[in-house]
Amino acid sequence: MILTQNAPLTEQQQAAISLLSNAVVERPFPVSVFYKWFSELELSLKSETEEKYRHYVNTLSERIETCDGILDQVDETLHLFNELQLQHQAVATKTKSLHDACDRLLMEKQRLIEFAEALRSKLNYFDELENVATNFYSPNMRVGNGHFLPLLKRLDECISYVERNPQYAESSVYLVKFRQLQSRALGMIRSHVLSVLKNASSQVIASCLVFKTHCSYDMNLNLTHIK
Structure with a gap:
């Protein structure tokens, strides 16, 4: 009953049991000796079976440790990848900003x-x-x-513009100076007209x-002929 709880016997173990059975048939053992021998055989078989499975367990444990190490590396890589993705998103956000x-x-x-062009105009x-003053005073x-x-x-255009925009700084000062130039220009025109008339x-x-001289000469000439 104890034997049936173990793993299946190997061919070598089955051959040993067969030889043992033949030996018992040929030469019977005392019951106590048989149980002792059977217990030793069972322990030996159990030890061999356990050793084989222990080897499997150790191998599986090593494989599990290897897989755990790989999983740890994968987790670390994923963590680094997530950090890299967050950094990429931060850079993309800053770039967009x-x-x-x-x-x-x-x-x-x-x-x-x-605005500068409008102001310049x-x-x-x-x-x-x-410019106008330099030319008029030349x-x-x-x-x-x-x-x-x-x-x-x-000059007339400048005077009209300044008169329409009194809100500009010093517009009144410019208006006075423009009118002075206008007065000078009109004075030049008046002088020119007087000069032309003169x-x-x-x-x-x-x-x-x-x-009159020609008329006097002709008159004197006619009087001479009459005399």
Whole structure:
């Protein structure tokens, strides 16, 4: 009954039992000797079987330890991968934030450029003061000069713009200076007109004198012929 609880016998063990059975048949053993021998045989078989399974257990234990080590490495790798993924997400978030900030800066830059251009177009009227003043105060500037009328027109535009925008800083000061230049330009025109009229009068008077001289000469000549 004890034997049936163990693992199946090997061929060598079965051969030993067969020889033992034959020996018992040929020469019977005392019962006590038989039980002793049988107990020793059972222990021997049990020891061999346990040794074989112990070897299996040890092998399986080693394999389990190896698998546990591999699983630990896999877990560590997954942990590192998760950390790397989190870092990647953080970098992606920072990159997107930087990209959005760059877009906002570009939009702000474009807005400032447009604002500067609009401001420059408005300030051009104020900047014209120096240019117009330099030309009008130039000793070479005359009413008959080809640049005089365009400068006078530009001066009128500047005066109109400053008058329409009194909210700008120092607009009243610029308006006074522009009007001074306008007065100077009108004075130059008045002087030019007077000069032209004076020259025309001189030419008319000279022509009249010449005509009068010719008339007197002709009259004297006629009187001489009459005498």
